[in-house]
Amino acid sequence: MLVIRSIGNAAPRRALQLAAVALTVLTSLAGTAGSSLASSGTARSSPILVGEMRANRLAVIDPASGAVVGTLPAGVEHGVGHDPVGETTSPDGRQIYIADEEGSDVSVVDAAGGTVVATVHVGGGPTSVAFSPDGRQAYVTERAGIGVIDVATRRLVATIGDSSVPTTVEFRPDGLKAYALSRVGGSVAVIDTATDTITGTVTGLDVPSAMAVTRDSRQLFVANAGRRSVSIVDTATGTVTRTIGMNGAMPVGLVLAPDGSALYIASEVRKGLTEFNLRTQTVHILGLGGAVGPQQIQVSSDGRTAFLFEGTSILVFDTRTRSVTATIPLGLAANSITLSPNGRLIYAIRQLPGQQNVIAISTVTNAVTSTLQVSGKPVQLAFSGDSAHAFTVNATYRPPQPFETVSAIDTATGAVTDLPAAVGIVEGVAISPDGGKAYVADRLGSAVAVVDLRSGAVTRVIQVGSVPQGILASPDGRRVYVTNRDHKSVTVIDTATDAVAATVPSLCNSPGAMALSADGSTLYVGNSSTSWCIMRIDTATDTATMLSGSEGPTTGLVVGPHGTTLYAVYQSRIRIAGNGTGATEAVTRLVARNTTTHNVEWTRTVSTGGAQGGIAVSPDGRHLYIAQSATNSVWVFDVRTRRVTARIAVGAQPRAIAITHNGRQLYVTDFGSHSVSVIDTATGAVTETIQVGNDPDAVTLPGQLTGS
Template identity: 25%
Template structure:
């Protein structure tokens, strides 16, 4: 038997959602993840005062209480495991491995449900012995989870699990009685950064804070690129309710990266936190109009409400605080220090700037941040048509400081040149006083402490280790093919880029307008983390790595090798960077 007791017969009393912060079902304890501290913090919900801060795994993202309020389960994204804790004695912990980059986690008291972000699976763990019950394919990049009872009026009394998909905005519905996918719901073109969803107390509707990316827009301005919305799903027939969609900028005021939400127990109010603009919208669900707007701390990524609806708690992940809000007066009554983030001060300041749309120096009207397109330093899966130099597939920033220049056009030769992006795309006034410099001219480094801090954070974004390198023999065979075909001439290890520009037959001269006269020459991308960064090429025209190697361009090598050699090569590419 595990040292954590999951034998309780208490059942869920209502819908629950994965979150970066949660209140125990009995209303006594608040728990919050601290991703950069690798800890969770327990708070007395009544006083409210910190009870304890407890180490878990690497990069905890979400947590879930058992229905009896006695135990807590945490999903650790970095260490690919779950931590199970006893609330009465949180130092009693059990670690259970799951698939790479777990994000959302929920429990019904007997099972844990885990969104495995990389594999596209939903894992089910039996808590009596921590064994894997099932690994159900649900689609790419699953993130948030919500659990609720089916419609008893229709005779469908089974539990249902809703799963968000980060880059597509889709929602997968899983029937937990049959462990099968019941439906997949589109929330519309361009829906993105779909992290969490919340089910209303009566189980009729689900609310999805999202960012809508207007990637097809050919005349980009800051307020036509991304839009803050909350989509609404009908849970009777699992359909999108377009007329109920809440557009945050018109219902309340402009905001950036709607991230998570909570519903008042009577179902009349929705509380939406915005991770980019560091604030909270209170929405009247009878009118879909704003009732209040509340400033909170840096990069809020979770919100929870007490069972009686009296207090709201917000997890501000980049200043290590929790905002305590009176749900009646809608006033912040207390700000608790729940962790001290163990990060170099300059890097931490840069991370705050990267994620922030809360200051005019970064963007106009709280609209857009670096993280709007490069969430967690990654990418958004979009190909933007309106960039001045042509269509551009958003690149991930993993290890970007080692592979300068930046951009497909290679037009930023230092990290501090993102000052030009802040001014030109985000419409901020900039972190540097006065005029900017040519991106390939004299450096911007040293002109602003905040700009240097932003660059320091970008330089700290690590390349994730691939989970696909386990079959060493296949990987080595693929590496031999890689070298035999001459791929290393442009993609030489250890960074797998020569940091030069080449014409690889993917560009359209009529669309490429690089201001530095480079036309259809593109910066050689690093091949590190290819497994996580589809689509490929500057215009996103290759959906998969297989498409790249059959593309009819300079990368088309499919006729030169056998099917087996191709599979080995693809395995090698997905395994990069190889674990040293």
């Protein structure tokens, strides 16, 4: 039996219980596939199970025909978290990232479908998200610093330590640097995005509250709520070169004109708008005649119109004539406004008791067109890139504590749909050697559900450590090992009693990938975070020791068939020689260790671009197969010559590999293509491509690792 975990489309569903983490076999499968589910033998003769995580099911594939013959519903789905506090649209407009402060996660929402497609665990208390200009990285502010997410793989790849508690990040348009604002620390940290490190700090600020960077990346503007001024920072030196006084008015918003010609500064007290001309470096005070003073500014994409929010109304301001051309009354006071990317629609959110809603305004007619009810008090809103959907974060109260939800709005019809809250996420599946039981790791529930594959019944739910990431069955089937990333431990489950037999403290900060020796006497555990670490656990005594070396975050571990060598694939960064800039590039390294002495026998850099996939070894030990997400291929490595001998093109973003017991076939999950490629190892050709659920990212045979 072969198991593949993938992330399918999630249908909205309320009230999920922890037991729903388990897999329930459809009645229709009981007569047709039930007996074969428990069969043993090669992966090619028994059914292939494809875990579609967001679809809450396993798809059952007939290996002979490659057809999907049925499904096993899993009842586990992605949600938006319990405390979503900030949301940001990706540069291409296709994804919405939502920070969940309570759950320490970031939910990724498909802007077109309105469904949560992934959840990325970051540090404690994430509050805001900012995308790099090229859309490849997302910076997430959190209590201990800034988490860096690789957008393509939806994984946390680095954490930038910052004790000043940053609250927001602004990238330079050239993407070379980013700026992290800290109101508590009264400073702005300067981040080198090539190395993800803080290289300087802008000081001389007073309760900084907002930032904006010029199109040429030469100047950074910082609003000082305390000093009631705006500081101009030279980005080359990181120093304040000028301060724009606001004459006692508190700056509440900074917006750059799309053509880069001017900076607009809104201030409540002055009841006006300050324009700073970037070409002449001069200040102009623009009278508006409003009743309160602008609290927020939104500028159209052509730069010709600014929308100035005053609480109970919106002033339409012509930037060419510098005059108010219309006033849009909102009735009761609202809290903030958001302009759609196509410029045709403004959504204002209102948080008054009994009037917690979203007000839709047409910029064509400058009039309110409708009022939309959402679930709870809307606190933030973001549009999809095509303006077809908007998403609101809503605060509500569900005893015994406050709770937040996310609503999706169809901007054409005004229909509102609530996204489900997160309850469980399948992080991995291990199958017993006899094919009788499945052990399903639930990341959010910090549990493992035990499923009888013959009957489809959930026989037990076992509590393990926080954020289980990897799960692996021993060769004799007597034990199941679970790496708990945040708990920094390895849980040992006795499969005879389906109870926790031991908990081994991890010597690695974020235990993830695992590999067992052929006799099951030694368990190797790799680190999934940015720091290097590989440890070995004596399974007889459940004691751990650290292996020396300098490996980086491990994406795959495998023990050779003869039991003498441990192979590790890890990511590293090396300086690019000859360019004089000190820039680095990601590389994939392969390390071979002697399992007796645990010394490193050799190390090879097999490719540039880093690796997001796993590793498999042929039964004769002569070849290693390494998934290369960056090149959409599987690389064949000859152990004897220590060279890459072939590159096999597969689907988009291959992640994980499993090899059949006879070594004749490889199964590769194509994360970006939502498929599994079947490779004939004799010819190196892809013989079959099987469509499965969305984003498959793990595959295993009985006794092998899944979910890391």
